[in-house]
Amino acid sequence: MIEQLGNGLLLGIIISVASVALSLLYSVTRIVNFAHGEIIALGAIVTLFFSSPVDSRIIYLDRFSPLGMDFILSAIIAVLICGAFGGLLEILLFRPLRKAEVGNIAVLVVTIGLSIFLRHLYLIFATGRVQNFPLELERRQTYWFIDMTPRNFKVLIVGLIVMIIVGILLTFTRIGKAMRAVRDSNELASISGVNSDNIILFTWISSSMLAGLAGIFQATINDVRYNMGFLILLLIFAGTVLGGIGTSFGAMVGGLLIGIFVQVSVALPFMEGHTEAKNGVALAIMILILLFRPQGIFGQKERIS
Amino acid sequence: MKISGKWIFTLLLTIFSVSLVFYFNPGGPLRILGNLLTFAGIYALAAIGLNVHFGMTGLLNFGHASFMGVGAYVTLLLVPHAAGREGEISENGLPFLSALLIGIVAAALFGLLLGLPAIRLRGDYLAIVTIAAAEIFRLLVRDLESITGGVYGIINFSSALQKYRPLFFDEFITELELAPAQIWVGLLSWVSIFFTLILIKRLNQSPWGRALRAVREDEDAVRALGKNAVWLKLQSFMLGAGIAGLAGVFLAFNYGSVQTTLFVPLLTFYVWAIMILGGVGSLTGPIFGSIIFWAIISETDKLAALIFENADGQQLAGVRFALVGLLIMILMIFRPSGLLGKKEELLLNVK
Numbered sequence: 005m006i007e008q009l010g011n012g013l014l015l016g017i018i019i020s021v022a023s024v025a026l027s028l029l030y031s032v033t034r035i036v037n038f039a040h041g042e043i044i045a046l047g048a049i050v051t052l053f054f055s056s057p058v059d060s061r062i063i064y065l066d067r068f069s070p071l072g073m074d075f076i077l078s079a080i081i082a083v084l085i086c087g088a089f090g091g092l093l094e095i096l097l098f099r100p101l102r103k104a105e106v107g108n109i110a111v112l113v114v115t116i117g118l119s120i121f122l123r124h125l126y127l128i129f130a131t132g133r134v135q136n137f138p139l140e141l142e143r144r145q146t147y148w149f150i151d152m153t154p155r156n157f158k159v160l161i162v163g164l165i166v167m168i169i170v171g172i173l174l175t176f177t178r179i180g181k182a183m184r185a186v187r188d189s190n191e192l193a194s195i196s197g198v199n200s201d202n203i204i205l206f207t208w209i210s211s212s213m214l215a216g217l218a219g220i221f222q223a224t225i226n227d228v229r230y231n232m233g234f235l236i237l238l239l240i241f242a243g244t245v246l247g248g249i250g251t252s253f254g255a256m257v258g259g260l261l262i263g264i265f266v267q268v269s270v271a272l273p274f275m276e277g278h279t280e281a282k283n284g285v286a287l288a289i290m291i292l293i294l295l296f297r298p299q300g301i302f303g304q305k306e307r308i309s
Numbered sequence: 310m311k312i313s314g315k316w317i318f319t320l321l322l323t324i325f326s327v328s329l330v331f332y333f334n335p336g337g338p339l340r341i342l343g344n345l346l347t348f349a350g351i352y353a354l355a356a357i358g359l360n361v362h363f364g365m366t367g368l369l370n371f372g373h374a375s376f377m378g379v380g381a382y383v384t385l386l387l388v389p390h391a392a393g394r395e396g397e398i399s400e401n402g403l404p405f406l407s408a409l410l411i412g413i414v415a416a417a418l419f420g421l422l423l424g425l426p427a428i429r430l431r432g433d434y435l436a437i438v439t440i441a442a443a444e445i446f447r448l449l450v451r452d453l454e455s456i457t458g459g460v461y462g463i464i465n466f467s468s469a470l471q472k473y474r475p476l477f478f479d480e481f482i483t484e485l486e487l488a489p490a491q492i493w494v495g496l497l498s499w500v501s502i503f504f505t506l507i508l509i510k511r512l513n514q515s516p517w518g519r520a521l522r523a524v525r526e527d528e529d530a531v532r533a534l535g536k537n538a539v540w541l542k543l544q545s546f547m548l549g550a551g552i553a554g555l556a557g558v559f560l561a562f563n564y565g566s567v568q569t570t571l572f573v574p575l576l577t578f579y580v581w582a583i584m585i586l587g588g589v590g591s592l593t594g595p596i597f598g599s600i601i602f603w604a605i606i607s608e609t610d611k612l613a614a615l616i617f618e619n620a621d622g623q624q625l626a627g628v629r630f631a632l633v634g635l636l637i638m639i640l641m642i643f644r645p646s647g648l649l650g651k652k653e654e655l656l657l658n659v660k
Contacts, residue, residue, distance in 0.1 A: 036437070101642065106642070108432070108433065109432050110641050110645055112432075112433055113581070113641045114641045116578060116634075117634045117635065118638055119634065120575070120634030120637065121631050121634030121638060122634070123630075124627040124628070125631055127623065127624060127626075127631075128627040131621075131623075132621075132627075234574075238441055238444055241441070245437070281451070281452040283448060284444070284448040284449065284452075288445060290438075291427075291438055291441055294434055
């Protein structure tokens, strides 16, 4: 069980970063974004596009690629591109929908359509093959009591630092305060001189950047696939729901817990030989939480029925 | 049925998309058409089930694939079949019709099981719970390899249905150079659509149907009038799930084998696209939606092959799926009521 803890922490930090992003977006815009997973995949695919040398890459747009840039630089560019993409989505798609007062359920179905559309664009342009970042293999080492490769350990540390930064930004800065104001009441925030359109745009950008980062983490630890975001999306929902929908700190903890649950459940006696079903454990937890404590661990009580 | 602009438009669009098939396949359009109408029938049936959920009652169900899966798996496991890697054919099984009935009831009961706790949830939460439950179902089926065949699935069950195929039907279909087995499944699914629609039409006009629509419009008002809104929603959930189960059985028999990969969330989204295209809440909408959808989808591969030279089969299939996603988005933004739906009957806001 203890050897699964390292894997659990790694999966946890991915889900945690992605859950914070999803939760942030939900709390400010009330959009349940099913296309979140595709922004995650975008982060990984763009990183692969920039960083991988041509012989190991199988992307359709080969001739435009800069052939094996520095990995860290590629990752940073990918995060920025994800942010820009999120901003574009808001300006071109979701802001007009909001202005036209399209209902929540219609927007939810739109995000599902968007998710299917983007995912298969990736399939067309990044192929259906499983690919890896051009990184060398590393030997596992022991940090305190957990075994993982130095690179994965770095991912864990970077993830934790990012979370702390997000937490500080949300709690102490003007923009964090404005986001919370828009979350509580769009109208009241507008009256107090907060430009809610800008705040929502900022939320889309930051949420997409975090999602892209989560995708890069996921691809560093595992691999790049066109549907990697969709495969992990339900776990992200589970993390968000567990922590309490719309609470950023809850999403951090919830995501981490879900990751650990999923990986540690592999070591449980009744799961022996059923490791394929491990995601089912997290989903079952999510359903139970929604039924018995819909506000999650940290959430405020809100009518959800 | 009064003839209005949207009816004429729908019929013209249907004729246009079917004629696309003739245009792109000058060699043997009939074969493609037979395949297309079989798929269209099966998916139309599934979309009718979904329409009971979303169109009639306003329930946001994104786990439709699991209802189809329950119907299919229960039925197939009851008729003679072979499951798993070294699957031996188990000769003793129920006759098809009784297995089918049990399958439909099982799907409806699965709807009840899922609905009992989940139905009280608000729309967007219900969407998450249903899609998660569908994934749990799929993971469980894949995991229980000793019964369901796991990733290897179930095979050798086709004769349970095909042995009822009359001889003259065979001769007639072979004359047209079509595959009798597939056309038989297609025919049965269209017959089922006919009877299902009659059933739903009657239910729609009954006090029960009115109460259901009232639940969609204003649940509190229904409660205030002394109706049990939760029970009404559950009944609708079961009815739609049962219809989905029937569609799942036909889907399995159309493929001739069934694996868990058949019941992925994408299947649900296909059915959603068909329902929205045909018209949310419209009785016959799913039929036209399904025919148009499959006609266009089946011809995109050829267009895609022209645009993306040197793409492999999986990538070409990606074009078709991307189109489905785009279709869902565009319809939901510009015409959420679809071809035949009524805008005022649409539930689009979380209450």
